[in-house]
Amino acid sequence: MGHTATPPPATGGLTATEHRLANGLRVVLSEDHLTPVAAVCLWYDVGSRHEAEGRTGLAHLFEHLMFQGSAQVQGNGHFELVQGAGGSLNGTTSFERTNYFETMPAHELELALWLEADRMGSLLAALDEESMENQRDVVKNERRQRYDNVPYGTAFERMTAMVYPEGHPYHHTPIGSMADLDAASLEDAREFFRTYYAPNNAVLSVVGDIDPDTTLAWIEKYFGSIPGHDGKRPPRDGALPDPVGEEQREVVEEDVPSRALMNGYRLPHDGTREADAADLALTALGGGESSRLYTRLVRHDRTAVAAGFGLLRLAGAPSLGWLDIKASSGAETADIQVAVDEELRRFAEEGPSEEEMERAQAQLEREWLDRLGTVGGRADELCRYAVLFGDPQLALTAVRRVLDVTREEVRQVAAERLRADNRAVLVYEPLANDDEETGQ
């Protein structure tokens, strides 16, 4: 009986139309004339889960190469042209997809479509050894900057490696290993493009201050002649038993500023009602300063400086629930784990109170409103639901489904999933130093 203080604002009157070109490119359009901007978003149904052994990081490295020019675009022209037109742009790579996006002043929309079509259809005309070597170095520096040179930077890698077993397509993360990045060849990149970059393996959404007929005509003009093909190889099977089976555990001794305790859980697949219930459970347990774990660990026990529980939604494998706790000085991770287990057990027995449910739903609702509050955010969500679940319309009703979940469903998913035999435990212990750290 989820309810909030107000009627669901949900879609705010948003609508989307769907189209398909003869080459298989799926198109989603959504009009919104409040601001003179238009977002273009292109999801390719390829991510790190499609990578072969020994080539981790290739999907992401390839994403960088998509910005290095194509038949009619010189060098960095993609960035230069979009920015010169007053637009912003980027691309990202995850386990399950690669996305490319531009937000443009509305009158420059056609340029973004032309650019995306050019690289979808003709990247290999420009791809060369020089850009491959350069972007390999850039990506290795990205890895150093975001993972290797920051405290706890490799926690995510370590966690996924425990939650998803050796050989599983989600066992490694999109950034890949240094050795594999070094091993990737220009021919690997070319082959990756030929295999996965095709109009029938992508969804294009355009959202904002657009004229749908004109936009569709441009899309047909620029993308319509790009040949589709069926060369795509499916990712390795991501099926896994629901529970991990027995607790996985890793203790890392590193130069980190404090002890940390992280727990990773296998949770229901994205797109299911159970995933929404899990999201609410994690929010009630660790989604804010009134959540149970924050209250217990940070306010009452004072054993933690920070405690948060987040959900990484995955469609092709069990989702990942990630509890991240940074310990207060002097606190032991074993004591924190005992307290966490007590709270999880209690939650599994009693479920969220009505008030906790209301708070969790209100928070997730705001997050949805934020995401749908920009044309870029909306374009991305439309692509997500089209690629992963075959129906972009689901993006517009997602918040309603979260508000529809019951307390009992939340309790149930917690009881079934937030258990010791369904988790990986990652513990950080700072290296003993000669200075103040060891005094206690």
Place this chain on the structure above:
Amino acid sequence: MSETPASTSPAGIAAAAGESMEFHPRPAGGAPKPWAFPTPERGTLSNGLTVLSCHRPGQEVVAVEVDLRAPLDAEPEGLDGVATIMARALSEGTDKHTAEEFAAELERCGATLDANADHAGVRVSLEVPVSRLHKALGLLADALRAPAFPDSEIERLVANRLDEIPHELANPARRAAKELSRELFPAEARMSRPRQGTEETVRRIDAAAVRAFYEAHVRPATATAVVVGDLDGLRDGGVEAALAETLGGWTGAVVDSRAMPPITADDTGRVVIVDRPGAVQTQLLIGRVGADRHDRVWPAQLLGVYCLGGTLTSRLDRVLREEKGYTYGVRAFGHVLRSAEDGSGAALLAISGSVATDVTGPALADLWQVLRTLAAEGLTDEERDVAVQNLVGVAPLRYETAQAVAETLADQVEEHLPDDFQGRLYAQLAETGTVEATAAAVSALPADRLVTVLVGDASQIADPVRELGIGEVKVVTGG
């Protein structure tokens, strides 16, 4: 809403046979649609609180920013960090709710509330769906009007803050920022020391100190609230009534605003290496202080610094990233520290990024070469044109959300700038020429007057850096 059947495209069918795509010339853009930076409505509540409100259709998440004239410079001697603890403690209970109840009530609104202390003052930021704005404003008003500052919560915030310090020191970018402040500003200046205090000063903070700081500096008459979002649907008198019924109940006597000491800095060219044995990258932060937004050079400086390092296609990344692959990205920027009409303010002008350890020397050599080439040859007209088109053209994108508009309006208030500053800035940028932009960038970041902080492995980088001749090199240990 409907699934359109596959359209029949002769080109598509032909292409399916393995032919390549049909190319078209690059399209020219259409006619720009008019857009202007929003003009807020300005008013004053009966308690003296200045209010700016701005209706943004479709923005269901409302952003509220409150500027409190409680600058770091006002912190008592030896109590650095008390403004931060006070800011955080505003949401730890009021005369109506305990700390836990307050957090629960806020989250029940689907709201987030953050508070931050900086050189210009304390900023409190609320975001909440418009349907629950009134209730959340009530909680915000309670926090400002009657914070409880309970002893035990202050003790906890102090302990947490002490625990955070090692995390900040471990982060290369934050460690670099701390060292640059220490180098640039005179030891007696508040700006030379960490915004959120040191272990020594934070340890001294208690509930009495927090309350004293609150009572001395947090008053409605010196505060401004900015409210931005889809405000049309608000019932019962709209946003004005909602504000009057909530923040209007906050009382407090007027206090004289304090005079701010002018900002001075030593930008003698030199290098400090913060030693981090084994680091796989070197964090760079290279900077000095210069003109803020009250200075007439600001538009030209913004433009010139953008051409130097505003984006991936700017001069620095064109070499360091896209040609050499030394970095994931290096940026040049100007960040206002404090600003006032009397010219006492300044901005931090800096270049930051990280480069692989083994190429630290060559990367810095290239970076300095970029600066010298800029000074010798200037920007090109094309660079200037593209930069103006970007900086001006992205405005409607940049200000799509209520949060972005509210933040800029609140920054303007904090910096004593008029509400139409951002709007006029766009017009000024369009009128700024290549020569002016070059001159501004070169005097903002002159190659021989930059303080360089490197957080990295001294045993590997110190010698190559000494050979560059960019100033005396000093090595300090991690902590």
